[in-house]
Amino acid sequence: MSERRTLQTRGEVIEEYSRDFPAEIVETYSRPLPGAVEPVPTEPTPRSRRKKRRVWKGLMILLAIAAVIALLAAGVRWLIWELQMPDDWGEDDYYYYDQDQEDEDAPITIPTEEPDADARLELAKDRSHALSAQEVYRKVSGAVVTVAVDLDGGRMSVGTGVIFREDGYILTNHHVVAGGKSCTVLLSGGRPYAAKYIASDAGYDLAVLKINAEEALPFAEFGNSDALSVGDPVYAIGTPLDIEMGGTFTDGIVSSVNREIQLTSRTSMPLIQTNAALNNGNSGGPLIDSYGQVVGINFMKLYARYSTVEGLGFAIPSVQAERVVNDLLIYGEPQPEPLLGVSVLQVPDQLAEHLWGIQVKEVTAGGAADRAGVRAGDYLLAADGKETLSSADLLRARWQHHVGDEMTLTLWRRGEILTVTLELTEAVEK
Numbered sequence: 035m036s037e038r039r040t041l042q043t044r045g046e047v048i049e050e051y052s053r054d055f056p057a058e059i060v061e062t063y064s065r066p067l068p069g070a071v072e073p074v075p076t077e078p079t080p081r082s083r084r085k086k087r088r089v090w091k092g093l094m095i096l097l098a099i100a101a102v103i104a105l106l107a108a109g110v111r112w113l114i115w116e117l118q119m120p121d122d123w124g125e126d127d128y129y130y131y132d133q134d135q136e137d138e139d140a141p142i143t144i145p146t147e148e149p150d151a152d153a154r155l156e157l158a159k160d161r162s163h164a165l166s167a168q169e170v171y172r173k174v175s176g177a178v179v180t181v182a183v184d185l186d187g188g189r190m191s192v193g194t195g196v197i198f199r200e201d202g203y204i205l206t207n208h209h210v211v212a213g214g215k216s217c218t219v220l221l222s223g224g225r226p227y228a229a230k231y232i233a234s235d236a237g238y239d240l241a242v243l244k245i246n247a248e249e250a251l252p253f254a255e256f257g258n259s260d261a262l263s264v265g266d267p268v269y270a271i272g273t274p275l276d277i278e279m280g281g282t283f284t285d286g287i288v289s290s291v292n293r294e295i296q297l298t299s300r301t302s303m304p305l306i307q308t309n310a311a312l313n314n315g316n317s318g319g320p321l322i323d324s325y326g327q328v329v330g331i332n333f334m335k336l337y338a339r340y341s342t343v344e345g346l347g348f349a350i351p352s353v354q355a356e357r358v359v360n361d362l363l364i365y366g367e368p369q370p371e372p373l374l375g376v377s378v379l380q381v382p383d384q385l386a387e388h389l390w391g392i393q394v395k396e397v398t399a400g401g402a403a404d405r406a407g408v409r410a411g412d413y414l415l416a417a418d419g420k421e422t423l424s425s426a427d428l429l430r431a432r433w434q435h436h437v438g439d440e441m442t443l444t445l446w447r448r449g450e451i452l453t454v455t456l457e458l459t460e461a462v463e464k
Contacts, residue, residue: 139236140186140213147230147244155198155205155359157256157352161325170269171283173326176222176252178319180273180280181206181229181243183214194272194319195219195243196328198359200250202227204243205359206318207333208234211241219245222252222281233362238303239333240350240358241318254320257327259306259351260420260430262291270310270332270347272319279315286310286345292426293348303354303433304426306330309345321349331355354433370461372437375401376408380425383413391415391446392422406454408445415451416444437461 165173177197181204184190193210197203204219211217217229227245234241245251262268266288273280290307306321312335321330330349361368375398382390391413397404414422417431418441435441435458445452 142211142214142231142234144183144211144214144217144229144231147232149203149232149242149244149363150201153199153201153203153363155203155256155356155363157258157356158327161257161261161323161327164324165326167269167283167285170322170324170326171271174254174269174320174322174328175271175281175283177254178222178271178281179204180220180277181210181318182218182220182277183211184216185213186215192273192277192315193317194315194332196318196320196331197251197253198256198328200253202245202247202251203232204229204245205331205355206241206243207331208236208239208241209333210318211243212236217243219243220277220280224280233366235358235362235368238350238354238358238368240331240355240362242359242362254322254328255326256352256356257323257325257329259291259329259353262288262306262323262329264288264291267324268306268308268310268329269322270308270312270316270319271322272312272316272332274311274313274315276315284311286347289345292424292430294426294429295348304351304430305334306349306351308347308349310347311345312347328352353430357433369436371432372435372439372441372458373398373401373460373462374403374428374432374441374456374458375460376403378414378425378428382423385413385446389415389446390423392425392428394445402441402456402458402460403443406443406456407452408443408454408456409447411447413446414443415446418442419444 174196179195179197181193181195182190183193191210191214193206195204195206195210198205211231211234214231217231219227219229221227227247229243229245232242232244264287267285268288269283269285271281271283274282286309288306289309292304293307294304306329308321308330310321312332316332317334319332320328321332323329329352331352332347332349334348336343336346336348358368376394377396378392378394380392382392385391394403394408394410394412394414397408397410414428416422417428418434420427420431422428422431431441437458437460439458441456441458443454443456445454
């Protein structure tokens with residue numbers, strides 16, 4: 035989300051190299067070449083020495099003036115940065131670009147519409163061959179829209195959204211529409227539509243909008259974020275900074291697939307970390323894999339107050355988005371997550387050759403894990419048949435379930451491998 039205001043950004047450090055004319059690059063020597071006659075040095079005259087001193091004095095004055103100007107500019111940038119930051123910041127705090135707590139808690143009064151009974155976000159079960167960057171852009175860009183929301187006080191927030199059904203259902207971030215009174219969606223060609231509000235949730239930072247067009251709209255194919263690996267190429271399309279920048283295409287790689295970050299007033303969940311350029315206004319836009327499938331919804335980048343932070347962007351994985359969006363469409367709000375009643379270590383131990391597991395540290399008496407026979411000291415090898423090499427893997431497996439479902443765990447206990455079934459009857463307290 036971005037507000038229509040003057041944007042202040044930190045200066046970038048670049049290296050500039052220029053030449054007066056095109057020339058070939060040749061080796062340069064500071065001593066005579068082999069076989070060359072070394073010239074006899076001549077003694078400078080008093081007049082030439084005075085001239086050189088005047089030149090050096092002028093250069094030193096110019097350098098001093100430039101240094102003063104640079105320090106003043108740096109001081110002004112620092113002061114502006116300080117004024118923009120929350121008052122309760124500490125040295126180790128972080129700031130994510132699209133944060134506006136005042137608007138986040140404001141009621142949404144955008145005109146509403148009830149979703150169709152069959153409206154769902156569906157993930158593709160397979161994928162075709164890898165695409166070039168140009169092919170990815172051509173495949174997805176038509177489904178990426180600019181979301182412009184009118185706020186109180188004559189302000190406007192600008193974010194990004196992605197169409198996931200041809201009948202006009204759009205996924206974006208909750209903080210893009212928070213506090214909104216009306217919403218206009220601009221298609222990739224610039225055509226505007228009045229958008230209706232379906233539902234949203236601040237904790238998971240997802241929102242669903244709908245536009246009514248006479249024709250079928252281009253929509254994005256959503257893929258399985260669980261198939262991502264660190265190092266995979268990814269792309270982002272969005273509207274950074276302002277409406278005029280709509281359709282901006284950036285690229286990067288997956289930096290982490292299960293980054294757990296606890297955000298103020300937001301639900302903790304594993305996130306996709308990427309170094310693809312994300313800026314104010316990219317919120318709600320798609321993170322796309324090399325197959326042209328949306329695997330995440332971009333929503334955050336980190337800044338540190340007293341150190342340089344680059345390339346730390348985050349996206350909500352499509353697997354999580356699928357569940358939350360479908361809960362919003364069916365129930366109007368996310369359904370409670372089931373309680374497993376077990377706590378595990380974050381990193382695995384090697385139990386045998388090619389066998390790793392995360393240790394169970396505590397089992398809640400009477401909880402689902404306890405009733406299924408899980409004991410403290412057991413090692414968890416898999417959840418629902420998928421390998422668990424971190425606590426994030428277990429959390430991700432839990433995300434696939436609602437209260438009332440069953441979940442299988444594969445355990446290692448003193449050299450014996452067991453499979454147990456958890457009956458998930460309790461919800462996680464929020």
